[in-house]
């Protein structure tokens with residue numbers, strides 16, 4: 001599970017001013033739960049997820065993943081984590097199988113289990129046709145499947161997906177969403193980010209709305225309806241943004 | 250660090266690169282085909298060209314104005330040269346027309362013959378041969394004519410001697426025979442040694458740079474960097490794995506280069522076997538060079554890897570690699586230059602050391618000690634650069650750099666902002682160019698006048714103009730502030746110790762890079778009173794630079810670098826001050842002086858103090874050069890033109906107390922905040 005505690009990230013901008021990309025963020029995500037980070041462009045979703053995956057160092061605050069502290073034990077955090085973002089790429093000159101095998105080795109998957117795991121995942125995502133083709137020759141949807149398998153080949157308990165459906169057609173996107181559902185059923189803890197309200201509505205057990213680095217509101221879909229009396233997530237989001245604007249004024 | 254992980258990364262990178270066409274071409278195909286093409290092609294082409302030239306018809310014109318017996322003999326002798334045709338003299342043009350014909354290559358040479366009488370009554374024929382050195386055909390015509398006429402002269406002289414009954418052997422007082430004792434191996438080494446280091450260094454670096462830019466900047470560009478950063482591999486494992494990949498491919502490249510070169514050479518020598526006799530190519534030397542390339546490769550790979558880590562994409566990496574490549578090309582060319590011998594100093598300069606050492610190895614005369622120094626110093630640099638690479642790879646600011654937007658904004662509207670780092674750099678470069686192209690010309694015309702013009706017009710005036718137009722507070726920028734008179738006294742006390750310290754630094758540099766005597770004489774003659782009065786020299790070389798250069802460096806530049814922080818600003822200014830003197834051998838002592846002057850300006854908040862210090866420094870040097878006999882007390886410090894090294898101790902002690910004094914008289918609290926760093 002993930003516990004985020006007052007996490008902040010400050011970037012120094014070109015003009016010398018400080019920018020709070022993430023500002024005192026706190027939330028939790030449990031086993032078997034899909035938590036959606038929902039926010040507009042620039043809200044701080046990617047920055048949060050990069051901190052959780054130890055690529056960026058938090059400016060203050062911390063988080064634990066599976067009980068491992070982000071700052072003290074980044075090595076173990078990474079070993080328990082699968083990370084995938086919409087704009088991560090693949091090595092064009094390697095085949096799908098070579099790519100996945102490479103990452104399996106980086107994640108210390110035992111050599112004798114690699115082959116079986118690849119086969120199992122290929123069954124699940126219907127990938128056998130292109131496993132031995134070079135990535136360069138694959139379609140966008142096929143590549144996305146390879147990316148997914150690559151990121152979770154070590155069977156991590158926690159998965160972080162940063163807008164994994166961005167730029168994909170509805171069929172491929174649906175495939176990925178159903179795969180994420182399956183992960184949840186397997187008892188994984190999934191953190192998922194999007195700026196598409198409908199998507200959040202459909203898969204989330206819990207939604208964390210963030211805006212300008214801060215949490216606007218968090219809770220389940222039902223709780224939001226109850227608290228605001230509104231039935232459309234778009235409206236609910238705008239409602240909370242307006243609240244903040246009023247508070248600031 | 251986990252070796253198994255590193256191997257996994259290494260294997261993947263190798264697989265990935267070996268499937269890349271660009272790598273294959275630059276690292277493997279190019280070296281294999283380059284040498285055969287280069288050598289076989291070149292030799293056959295030049296020999297064919299020569300034969301063709303030899304057989305070509307040459308047309309010349311002989312303008313015979315003496316028309317006597319000897320000149321007719323000359324004509325006769327020249328017409329015996331096959332392929333040479335002397336133009337009919339019936340068509341009487343004037344000489345200019347013939348020069349025109351020569352220029353448009355209708356004829357290859359023009360000879361005019363006139364005669365004169367020597368004081369003893371013999372006729373001397375004065376021949377002038379006009380030809381075009383840039384045309385191979387014309388040059389050949391000249392050579393043929395010269396050889397032919399030399400033979401003729403011998404005949405003529407012996408005839409004259411015969412007439413007065415003297416044996417012509419009287420002319421052979423000294424006979425010179427030339428016998429080249431260098432064995433063919435060494436001749437090959439001599440020729441190969443010149444261009445081998447250059448070719449090898451350039452080919453390896455350009456191969457390695459293609460790979461290096463792909464390895465990290467390429468991963469950023471394609472968005473795969475994140476995926477490996479979140480994997481369970483540690484960052485230093487990633488760096489080392491990639492580092493080993495560059496090294497491996499570069500070593501293969503070098504190996505292919507040497508092998509291909511060796512085979513191409515053997516082929517050529519086999520063809521020329523009859524004339525050259527039987528001999529072995531120095532294969533042991535090739536092996537030693539291969540071994541020597543390994544530390545050089547590891548060094549370059551580490552630098553290239555750091556560049557790749559810092560760059561946001563491949564294109565950016567390539568543009569950062571450019572200066573490195575150019576620098577390497579320039580430095581590796583020292584093997585072409587005559588007179589450059591490997592010594593302790595050169596053996597510590599990267600690339601220069603390899604270039605010279607490889608040349609010596611091919612010549613079979615290298616010193617083992619230098620071999621070890623070169624390898625050892627490079628390995629030290631290796632460790633440092635790899636460490637930097639790993640550090641960079643740990644820094645998120647470097648890995649996730651965002652686009653720089655403000656690139657050339659310093660031309661913007663805000664006039665107060667004009668004084669910043671970029672502006673200073675651009676200004677400095679322009680000034681150096683002006684010094685080099687304009688100042689030096691003035692000084693060649695008239696040294697003293699030129700120096701005055703340089704200091705006032707090129708150094709002082711532009712600064713004043715810029716400060717006027719930028720509407721900055723000149724008094725504040727140049728620190729024209731009142732200061733405690735005690736500061737002046739302290740500076741005067743420190744002048745001699747500083748001069749001696751700078752002298753010692755110069756002396757040490759002289760040990761490492763021995764200077765030629767002419768260089769030292771030139772420097773001395775500038776300061777000596779042989780041609781100018783002492784007062785003029787003190788004014789032009791001592792006082793004027795003290796004022797103008799301080800306004801420029803400790804005034805204008807140092808104030809413009811306020812933002813960079815106190816020591817950064819001072820050191821950067823001092824480095825520019827060192828560069829400004831356009832003399833690599835004086836760079837270090839001058840920069841040290843620059844640090845001292847910068848410190849004085851900052852500490853006393855007044856430009857007057859460094860101005861006095863600068864003037865004292867220069868004038869003291871002038872006085873000591875000219876009146877060393879009057880400075881008797883210096884005799885026990887300076888022995889045989891060298892300053893004794895124990896002087897460092899009292900000098901440092903005096904400077905220490907001067908610094909203490911400066912602290913007492915310029916307490917930090919009173920420091921003007923607007924001038925704070």
Ligand SMILES: Nc1ncnc2c1ncn2[C@@H]1O[C@H](COP(=O)(O)OP(=O)(O)OP(=O)(O)O)[C@@H](O)[C@H]1O
Nearest residue numbers: 011021040041042043044045046047048195649651
């Ligand atoms: N390396 C960086 N340096 C400086 N500022 C950054 C950096 N990375 C992100 N930012 C800024 O931080 C803010 C949050 O960015 P972030 O990428 O986390 O947003 P996001 O919610 O993922 O948006 P999107 O939907 O566009 O992906 C933005 O204003 C962005 O400009």
Ligand SMILES: [Mg+2]
Nearest residue numbers: 045046047162
């Ligand atoms: Mg994002």
